[in-house]
Amino acid sequence: MSLPRVLLGIEAEPMDYTTHRRVHGELPAQPPPADGRRSRASRRSGPGLAAPPLLAELTRSGLRGRGGGGFPLAAKLDAARRGKGPPVVVINGSEGEPMSVKDRMLLESLPHLVLDGAFCLAEALGAGEILIVIDESFRDAAESMRRALHERPVAGRRIAQPRIVTLPAGYVTGQETAIVNYVNNGIPRPTTQPPRISERGVGRRPTLMANAETLAHVALIARHGAEWFRQLGPSEEPGSVLVTFSGGVAAPGVYETEYGSHLGALVDAAGGLTEPARAFLFGGYAGSWVDGAAATTLRLSSSSLRSVRTSLGAGIIVALPQSACPVAEVTRVAGWMSDQGAAQCGPCINGLGSIADALAEVCEGHPGRDAFGDIRRWSELVVGRGACAHPDGAARFVSSALRVFAPEFDDHARHGVCDACERRPVLITPRPRTAVR
Amino acid sequence: MRIEVDPITCEAHGLCAELLPERIILDEWGYPLIDATPIPPALQDLARRAAAACPTLALRLRATENIELRTGRGRPGN
Numbered sequence: 276m277s278l279p280r281v282l283l284g285i286e287a288e289p290m291d292y293t294t295h296r297r298v299h300g301e302l303p304a305q306p307p308p309a310d311g312r313r314s315r316a317s318r319r320s321g322p323g324l325a326a327p328p329l330l331a332e333l334t335r336s337g338l339r340g341r342g343g344g345g346f347p348l349a350a351k352l353d354a355a356r357r358g359k360g361p362p363v364v365v366i367n368g369s370e371g372e373p374m375s376v377k378d379r380m381l382l383e384s385l386p387h388l389v390l391d392g393a394f395c396l397a398e399a400l401g402a403g404e405i406l407i408v409i410d411e412s413f414r415d416a417a418e419s420m421r422r423a424l425h426e427r428p429v430a431g432r433r434i435a436q437p438r439i440v441t442l443p444a445g446y447v448t449g450q451e452t453a454i455v456n457y458v459n460n461g462i463p464r465p466t467t468q469p470p471r472i473s474e475r476g477v478g479r480r481p482t483l484m485a486n487a488e489t490l491a492h493v494a495l496i497a498r499h500g501a502e503w504f505r506q507l508g509p510s511e512e513p514g515s516v517l518v519t520f521s522g523g524v525a526a527p528g529v530y531e532t533e534y535g536s537h538l539g540a541l542v543d544a545a546g547g548l549t550e551p552a553r554a555f556l557f558g559g560y561a562g563s564w565v566d567g568a569a570a571t572t573l574r575l576s577s578s579s580l581r582s583v584r585t586s587l588g589a590g591i592i593v594a595l596p597q598s599a600c601p602v603a604e605v606t607r608v609a610g611w612m613s614d615q616g617a618a619q620c621g622p623c624i625n626g627l628g629s630i631a632d633a634l635a636e637v638c639e640g641h642p643g644r645d646a647f648g649d650i651r652r653w654s655e656l657v658v659g660r661g662a663c664a665h666p667d668g669a670a671r672f673v674s675s676a677l678r679v680f681a682p683e684f685d686d687h688a689r690h691g692v693c694d695a696c697e698r699r700p701v702l703i704t705p706r707p708r709t710a711v712r
Numbered sequence: 713m714r715i716e717v718d719p720i721t722c723e724a725h726g727l728c729a730e731l732l733p734e735r736i737i738l739d740e741w742g743y744p745l746i747d748a749t750p751i752p753p754a755l756q757d758l759a760r761r762a763a764a765a766c767p768t769l770a771l772r773l774r775a776t777e778n779i780e781l782r783t784g785r786g787r788p789g790n
Contacts, residue, residue, distance in 0.1 A: 621741055621743040656739055
């Protein structure tokens with residue numbers, strides 16, 4: 276029952292292969308597929324065809340994806356096994372949420388843990404290829420991953436050397452269909468589903484795409500087993516999780532904790548709040564806000580967070596200090612989210628654009644006649660009407676902000692900008708270096 | 713039979729809403745809001761015509777077993 280797990284032995288320098296094997300132990304060899312060859316039949320799931328031991332262990336572990344979707348990994352594995360032809364395993368190291376740094380940190384500092392997970396899954400699935408997708412701006416992570424690949428032995432391995440794919444920066448470019456679209460066609464924009472990528476993805480082959488952190492947990496489960504994994508966290512939400520905790524805390528950064536732990540314990544681990552928090556943002560820019568007072572008794576579990584209408588998403592928590600202006604922060608992020616859309620779907624283009632414009636007018640003190648009514652209507656109008664969940668996330672973020680920061684929004688609508696508007700931003704809105712569209 | 717729209721392909725021409733107002737209305741930006749409940753037999757012919765009329769073929773018909781139905785002008789049955 277102890278932490279750290281993923282972050283065990285982490286240092287300032289990237290962990291090399293020798294140290295990695297000493298810290299975590301050797302990866303157990305997997306038995307080859309039942310018929311000894313990579314035939315299609317051996318990969319199909321179905322009555323009488325048992326899953327390879329690792330896949331069964333991962334199913335027993337209850338591991339859910341750590342990329343924000345929270346989807347049980349077992350379901351993704353089953354889907355990939357049902358597809359036609361050898362699957363492709365993709366490490367998703369895109370991390371589009373600006374307030375999350377855990378994945379780029381893993382790729383840079385613990386590349387072998389992520390690679391172990393990917394190789395294990397590829398072996399168990401009979402995959403023909405591994406891709407490592409890294410945001411183009413994560414130069415250190417890409418360099419570290421290249422070095423890590425060179426450290427690993429190639430002899431006797433049944434799969435080709437993994438290929439690093441540099442993904443154009445952008446909030447939506449790391450969405451799973453956008454990555455597949457980029458690899459297949461050079462277009463980093465989401466596509467409609469069906470087909471799901473598990474059915475037809477990279478090279479029109481079944482694709483298992485997993486978040487970098489998810490693969491780190493796979494690497495540990497492969498060594499220590501499902502029972503060990505389930506020793507932390509509640510049974511419905513087992514294991515440890517990496518959280519990027521930032522904003523008004525003394526020591527912002529990536530922390531590993533177990534699901535169900537108290538938010539207060541995380542605050543203590545981060546050296547305490549620098550000043551009282553007006554509110555907390557959970558889940559990033561597709562997440563939602565919680566009033567500071569309401570957050571004091573929260574646990575980091577789906578059930579506790581759901582009770583205040585939020586969730587961890589990709590493990591993101593931001594403490595908004597009282598000295599910040601929530602209206603300025605939310606307005607700026609809403610504008611950024613509008614710009615970050617792939618500009619493919621009318622309701623998203625129009626909806627997020629209208630919301631961003633109306634928020635700017637409110638912030639500056641010249642709101643439309645029914646600005647808040649309009650924003651609420653548009654927020655409902657965009658849900659489910661894009662090819663991806665980008666408009667849903669942005670609408671959620673704005674709706675929760677209007678609810679939690681009602682007094683500040685009202686004040687701005689009447690009086691315009693406040694003294695706190697010009698303070699250094701808490702929420703980061705990066706300017707893209709390359710055009711996404 | 714259910715109707716759905718491909719949000720990437722849709723360009724808000726609006727013919728679908730004209731042909732099948734019982735199931736499709738347009739939002740304030742001209743994009744279709746679809747009633748996703750199954751299409752009763754009495755409306756299925758109109759639904760086919762609406763799908764065929766879409767200039768970008770963004771309006772799609774699905775059989776309730778989630779198989780896409782192909783439509784075409786002048787094609788019998790379906």
